[in-house]
Amino acid sequence: MSLLDRHLAFLQALRDAGLPVALSEGLDAVRAIEALGLHERETLRAAYSATLLTRQSHRPSFDQVFDLYWPAVVGDGYSETKSTTEGGPDGAFRLGLPEDPAHPEHPTPLDDGPQALADFREALATAMALGDPDALAVLAREGVQRFGRIRGRGPGEQRWSAYNVSNRVSPGELVAKALAGIGMSDPDEDPSLRRLVEAQARAFEDLVEAEVRRRAAEVRGPQHVARHTVRQAVEQIDFGSARRADLELMRREVQPLARRLATRLNREQHQRHRGPLDFRRTVRASMSSGGVPLETHHRPRRPGRPDLVVLCDVSGSVAGFAGFTLMLVFALREQFNRVRAFTFVDEVHEVTDRFVPGADPATVLADLAASARHASLWGRTSYGRAFTRFAEQHPDALTPRTNLLVLGDARSNHGDLALPVFRDLVHAARHTWWLNPEHVRNWDTGDSAASEYGRIAAMVECRNLTQLAEFVHDLA
Amino acid sequence: MTSPWFESPADAEKRLGAVGYLADTATATTAYLAGALEKPLLVEGPAGVGKTELAKAVARATGAGLVRLQCYEGLDEARALYEWNYKKQLLRIQAAGDQAWDETHDDIFTDEFLLTRPLLTAIRREEPTVLLIDEVDKTDVEVEGLLLEILSDFQVTIPELGTVEAVRRPLVVLTSNATRELSEAIKRRCLFLHIDYPDSEREREIVLSQVPEVEDELAGQLVEVVSRLRALDLRKSPSIAESVDWARTLVALGTGTLDEAAIAQTLGVVLKHHSDHERALKELKLRTR
Incomplete structure (x- = not known):
């Protein structure tokens, strides 16, 4: 594979990962590399990131793909690295030796016995306590090699597993040990310090995953690995398939997103401040110019901030999605006159008071999850029952100035849909939208009643933060 | 005509360092590329990490003149061009x-x-020029269109005078706090650089170079506390500007070591929100006295 092929394959992999890389940007990258030369990997990374990236949220995907296509080391990477456990007690470590090029697939396996594990964990705890990124990287490489081996499907095929490594090394449990190493006997003595060390543990796990991807790319080619493992940018990740770490990232993204939306909405309101023509004033003003209306006068626009009622399904599968949507809506409180929120499974429960200004989003989300208990009677989602109960209990919630927002996947366990009740609700409200966190192609499959409800109220697909932002923008 | 800008990334790092801007590899490389490829440089990042300072430092390091256009809502052609x-x-x-x-x-x-307003001034200058377009995310979409013409061709058309072309292409630095998404067209024309909070080693160097009076040990303690604060979920994380301010405050108060009492007294320099303040006190296990 020539350098140019590699470059083009790299661009293609970035596009596959969802980064918009234009042709001109690819050309710029080539020019930048020409100007810089290929002496150093980090310079190459800087050249690519400067020319190809357009927003920071794409950076994690970019780094993953870059590491696959321009790996720091090849194979076991012995000749370049020094392990921190060099010269271990039993002398079985073959560190510092170059790999036998004749059998790259069968290097002598490193010792992964209990003694080696104990030594390794010791070294890792020290590295975590010191917060030394280089040591962590070396340890991650060694850890994958030592504890991450699994047998591949084909004969002699070698595979690696990040799960095996974190299972055996379990860096999360090392936090207390690392803290004790820097003279803190009680792990809860200083939460901020503990948080730093925990971040180190997470960093180690990320490094292990990156290392496993690199090894996999050597066996199966970077294209294959990039297609299957590179995570999308956080605003593109489906609510349904988000991992815990992604949820954390999304949670952090909600506030800035809300701020960005709020400024945009504010500005647009400024721009549209001219209302309909004030005929009377225009004619009177035209007197001074002999009856020619040189300047038109307009009525001020009536400031119409809508009320908002949010009804959201908090049954297991869609709870995460509903939480994010609620948080975003509440972050945009200034854009609405009044916001009320209700959660339901088969019973309706008001949660408006959970959203106090300045509250910690994490606690709010946990609270919401807990409130699912109040919202469920038998624990089986029933949209029909929920709508009926809502109409009975809160008949005053919907007025002609209210926008109604329903969040849910419209999966009602084949129960009664109570379509007439829902039609009445929609009729009582000014506008109604239904946000569905499922892909359109899954609507109406199984017990989904998407099109039945969709005929009554506009149903919108909303699977990730981008779609959510677009929707809220249109709403306010 | 030899290029007035940097010769290599290493040269950029050295010369920026000489004028008091400690750049990391990515920043130095991108600053070099901006000169070598004659492309505008879009710098993003949290407030107070030295985005504007980068443009000023480039101007100082290369001996170029700095022309600054401060953007705000409602900026129009008459003010910009x-x-x-x-x-x-x-x-x-x-x-x-x-x-x-x-x-x-x-x-x-x-x-x-x-x-002439900043954009035209920068284009007509015959000496090497750094054009700083600050907080470009604050402008309206129309100004972005205006910038588009200037950033791609470095020329301005004045109906009564004709087209003014750049005698010498200025090095353009745009800064943005990402409160609004810039249009893809602008981003495509620019090199992109995200400046984040520095690692503790670099931050200590920055504090020491900005506030030479501060003692080495105190700077180390300060940077450590700041990095712990950043790990918290705060409304506004402290940035480099705040670290430097903090160091100045401590020097002015004559504080020798950063103990609990000293932190509690001066935390207001670093954290500007009341809720952040309370949270930090709780997390750092400090008691207000």
Whole structure:
């Protein structure tokens, strides 16, 4: 594979990962590399990131793909690295030796016995306590090699597993040990310090995953690995398939997103401040110019901030999605006159008071999850029952100035849909939208009643933060 | 004509360091590329990490003049590009007396009556110039369109005068706090650099270089506390500017070591929100005395 092929394959992999890389940007990258030369990997990374990236949220995907296509080391990477456990007690470590090029697939396996594990964990705890990124990287490489081996499907095929490594090394449990190493006997003595060390543990796990991807790319080619493992940018990740770490990232993204939306909405309101023509004033003003209306006068626009009622399904599968949507809506409180929120499974429960200004989003989300208990009677989602109960209990919630927002996947366990009740609700409200966190192609499959409800109220697909932002923008 | 900018990334790092801006590899490389490829540089990042300072440092390091356009909501062509000095034009017309209109007309649309604003100034300068377009995310979409023409061709068309082309391409630095998404067209024309909070080693160096009076050990403690604060979920994480301010405050108060009492007393320099303040006190296990 020539350098140019590699470059083009790299661009293609970035596009596959969802980064918009234009042709001109690819050309710029080539020019930048020409100007810089290929002496150093980090310079190459800087050249690519400067020319190809357009927003920071794409950076994690970019780094993953870059590491696959321009790996720091090849194979076991012995000749370049020094392990921190060099010269271990039993002398079985073959560190510092170059790999036998004749059998790259069968290097002598490193010792992964209990003694080696104990030594390794010791070294890792020290590295975590010191917060030394280089040591962590070396340890991650060694850890994958030592504890991450699994047998591949084909004969002699070698595979690696990040799960095996974190299972055996379990860096999360090392936090207390690392803290004790820097003279803190009680792990809860200083939460901020503990948080730093925990971040180190997470960093180690990320490094292990990156290392496993690199090894996999050597066996199966970077294209294959990039297609299957590179995570999308956080605003593109489906609510349904988000991992815990992604949820954390999304949670952090909600506030800035809300701020960005709020400024945009504010500005647009400024721009549209001219209302309909004030005929009377225009004619009177035209007197001074002999009856020619040189300047038109307009009525001020009536400031119409809508009320908002949010009804959201908090049954297991869609709870995460509903939480994010609620948080975003509440972050945009200034854009609405009044916001009320209700959660339901088969019973309706008001949660408006959970959203106090300045509250910690994490606690709010946990609270919401807990409130699912109040919202469920038998624990089986029933949209029909929920709508009926809502109409009975809160008949005053919907007025002609209210926008109604329903969040849910419209999966009602084949129960009664109570379509007439829902039609009445929609009729009582000014506008109604239904946000569905499922892909359109899954609507109406199984017990989904998407099109039945969709005929009554506009149903919108909303699977990730981008779609959510677009929707809220249109709403306010 | 030799390029007035940097010769290599290492050169960029060295010369920026010499004028008091400690750049990391990515920043130095991108600053070099901006000069070498003659492309505008879009710098994003949290407030107070030295985005504007980068442009100033590049100007200082290369001996180029700095032209600054501060963006704000409602910025228009007349403020950003050029304007005709109509008062002076009126005077000229009145003074013309019985001169023919054609002559007067030719007279009043000359350089003499042109008020150049930052963008045009930067394009017409013959010396090396760094054009800093600060907080570009604050402008309206129309100004972005205006920038588009200038950033891609470095030329301005004035109907009465004709097209003014750049004698020498200025090095353009745009900064943005990402409160609004810039259009893809602008981003595509620019090199992109995200400056984040620095690692503790670099931050300590920055504090030491900005506040030479502070002692080495104190700077280390300070940077450590700041990095712990950043790990918290705060409304506004402290940035480099705040670290430097903090160091200055501690020096002014004559504090030798950063103990609990000293932190509790001066935390207001670093954290600007009340809720952040309380949270930090709780998390750092400090008691207000």
